[in-house]
Every structure is written in structure tokens, then in C-alpha cells.
Amino acid sequence: MNVVKCTLAAVALSLPLVTQVQASCEAGEVKVVMSLVTAVKGHPKGETASALAERVNTQMNGRMCMEVYGSSELYNDDDVFQAMLDGKVQMAAPSFSKFSAYTQKLQMFDLPFLFDDPVHALDFLASEGAQKLREEVRPAGFVGMGFWSNGMKQISSTRVLRKPSDAAGLTFRVQPSDVIEAQFNQMGASTKRLAFSKVYGALESGEVQGQQNTWSNIYTKDFHTVQNGVTESNHAYLGYLVVMPASFLDSLSRDMREEFVALFELTTHEYNRFSFETNQLRRQDIIDEEVLVIRLTDEEKQVWRDTFTPVYDQFSNVVGQDLIDAVRAAKSE
Numbered sequence: 001m002n003v004v005k006c007t008l009a010a011v012a013l014s015l016p017l018v019t020q021v022q023a024s025c026e027a028g029e030v031k032v033v034m035s036l037v038t039a040v041k042g043h044p045k046g047e048t049a050s051a052l053a054e055r056v057n058t059q060m061n062g063r064m065c066m067e068v069y070g071s072s073e074l075y076n077d078d079d080v081f082q083a084m085l086d087g088k089v090q091m092a093a094p095s096f097s098k099f100s101a102y103t104q105k106l107q108m109f110d111l112p113f114l115f116d117d118p119v120h121a122l123d124f125l126a127s128e129g130a131q132k133l134r135e136e137v138r139p140a141g142f143v144g145m146g147f148w149s150n151g152m153k154q155i156s157s158t159r160v161l162r163k164p165s166d167a168a169g170l171t172f173r174v175q176p177s178d179v180i181e182a183q184f185n186q187m188g189a190s191t192k193r194l195a196f197s198k199v200y201g202a203l204e205s206g207e208v209q210g211q212q213n214t215w216s217n218i219y220t221k222d223f224h225t226v227q228n229g230v231t232e233s234n235h236a237y238l239g240y241l242v243v244m245p246a247s248f249l250d251s252l253s254r255d256m257r258e259e260f261v262a263l264f265e266l267t268t269h270e271y272n273r274f275s276f277e278t279n280q281l282r283r284q285d286i287i288d289e290e291v292l293v294i295r296l297t298d299e300e301k302q303v304w305r306d307t308f309t310p311v312y313d314q315f316s317n318v319v320g321q322d323l324i325d326a327v328r329a330a331k332s333e
């Protein structure tokens with residue numbers, strides 16, 4: 001196999017390293033600080049957050065200002081919840097897997113091969129059933145503002161993975177989700193829960209030998225440069241629940257809250273549609289750097305599906321069979 005690894009310099013040349021959107025907040029303006037673990041530029045979540053900040057800073061100038069900090073510069077996803085409750089940050093968009101301390105239901109998104117593609121996911125996220133999931137974080141003091149989309153996950157490794165059993169004996173970095181752990185266990189692999197900011201170092205040092213993520217996360221964090229291939233499995237969906245502390249929203253005047261929510265909803269609607277395209281661009285960036293991308297035949301893909309079927313037996317009661325049925329029903333013909 002011909003695997004050429006890119007240099008960090010090449011990555012830096014192709015995508016500027018922007019980690020922040022800073023606003024010059026004036027006295028008297030209400031400040032919204034958003035903390036992200038991902039890149040800001042060239043990433044679906046970062047681009048959506050930047051667009052929202054730009055709108056807030058233009059259209060609500062003098063009353064509200066918004067800053068976005070990316071790449072875990074402020075917090076990791078496990079400590080951002082407390083930072084929000086402490087009033088240090090007013091907005092975050094952790095992936096669904098990061099909410100297991102508050103609800104088991106969002107782990108449904110981690111079920112392998114539940115979503116066919118990002119369009120299917122967006123159709124479900126627009127449904128009444130999905131919108132109700134936003135309420136799951138209310139008892140913990142958060143308002144679920146809405147969903148931001150990333151895309152489908154791929155699996156990268158130091159080994160070339162054509163079938164799930166090729167991963168036997170390897171250790172994969174996972175998000176804090178029992179469902180994801182069960183998925184890798186079905187492959188005969190072990191797992192290690194690590195914050196997103198620790199993944200590159202763990203792959204580079206060999207602490208873990210693989211991970212799963214979207215093209216945009218893999219490319220913007222250089223994971224592909226320390227792996228020997230990426231299997232285009234498209235096996236699960238990565239999306240985010242955007243959360244804000246209820247106490248912060250309650251402290252705003254009604255007009256200001258409504259204006260902010262309207263800008264949030266408009267930006268969400270417009271930018272979620274770009275998430276697929278952004279991931280396809282990052283996929284091409286990876287291919288352009290001559291990293292091995294392993295495309296699966298239909299027969300091979302069926303082996304992956306069959307391998308992961310037992311995960312449903314384990315978790316359909318935990319996440320709720322009704323929710324799984326609702327996702328399947330949301331598939332447009």
C-alpha cells in the first residue's frame with residue numbers, strides 16, 4: 001500500500017489556523033462566549049459558530065457581542081458544562097455522545113448504521129420527536145437551543161481496515177459513549193475514552209492506534225497524518241446539541257432574547273445544509289495529501305452492518321426503541 005504522510009506545514013498552508021473569532025465588546029454590551037473543541041475554520045461547527053457571531057456582532061451591535069474560541073482553547077467538552085453553570089462561558093455545542101451524564105437518549109445517535117446519510121439525520125433532527133430531545137438538558141440548568149450538524153464518521157487506524165475484524169487487538173480512542181464502546185468491542189478492539197484535544201497526541205505516541213470521526217475533524221486536527229489509512233465506513237452520524245445556561249437566557253430582556261434566538265435559528269437553518277459539503281471538501285483534502293482512503297464495496301459494507309447488529313440488542317432499551325423507530329420513519333423515500 002502506498003501511504004504518503006503529509007507534513008504539518010502543508011496543512012497549515014492549505015487551511016489557515018484560525019482558532020478564535022474575537023469581538024471588541026463595548027461597555028454595556030452583553031457578552032456571549034462560545035467554547036468549541038473543534039477548529040473554527042473549515043469545520044461545520046466552527047463555521048456555523050463564526051457566522052452566528054458575525055451576525056450578532058453586526059445586527060445586535062451596542063447591545064450584545066459574541067466571541068468564539070475553538071480548538072479547546074478554553075475548555076474540553078467534559079468541563080464546559082460546569083464552566084457554563086459558573087457563568088464563564090455562555091454557549092457550547094458538545095457532540096451528542098458528551099451528554100451521557102444528563103441523558104442516555106442522545107446516545108441513540110451513536111448507533112451504527114442508524115442514519116443512512118446526513119440528509120436522513122437532518123430530516124430526523126427537524127422532526128417533533130427530535131426537537132423534544134432538547135428538553136433532556138433542562139433539569140441540569142441548560143437550554144437546548146437546537147442541533148448543529150457535522151456528518152458521517154469514518155474509522156482511521158494504523159492498520160488498513162477492510163473488515164471490522166481487521167481491528168482486532170487494537171485500541172481506539174472513543175468519546176464517552178457506551179454505544180461507541182460496544183461498537184468497537186464487536187470489532188474485537190479495545191477502547192480508551194479521551195478528550196478531543198488529546199486524540200492527536202495519543203495517536204502520535206501510539207497510546208491508541210485508531211479513532212473514528214468525520215472528515216472535517218480528522219483533517220482539521222491532522223489525525224490522518226499519524227494514521228495509515230481511513231476506512232470510508234460512513235457508519236454513524238456526528239451532530240451537536242447547542243446548549244446555553246438557562247440562567248443566562250433568563251437574565252436577558254425579552255426583546256434581546258428573541259432577537260438572539262432568531263439569529264441562532266436562521267444561522268442553524270442556513271449552515272446545517274453546508275455541513276455535508278464541508279466534510280466532502282475535507283475528504284478531498286485528505287485524498288490530495290495521498291493518505292490511503294479505503295472504499296468499501298456493498299458486500300464489505302454489509303459485513304460491517306452485520307457485525308454491529310448486536311449493539312442494537314444491547315442498547316435499544318437504554319436509548320428507547322420508540323426513538324430508533326422515529327429515526328427510521330424519518331427517512332425520506
Ligand code: LMR
Nearest residue numbers: 037038095175196213217
Ligand atoms: C469528538 O470528541 O471526537 C467530537 O465530539 C469533537 C467534536 O466536537 O466534533
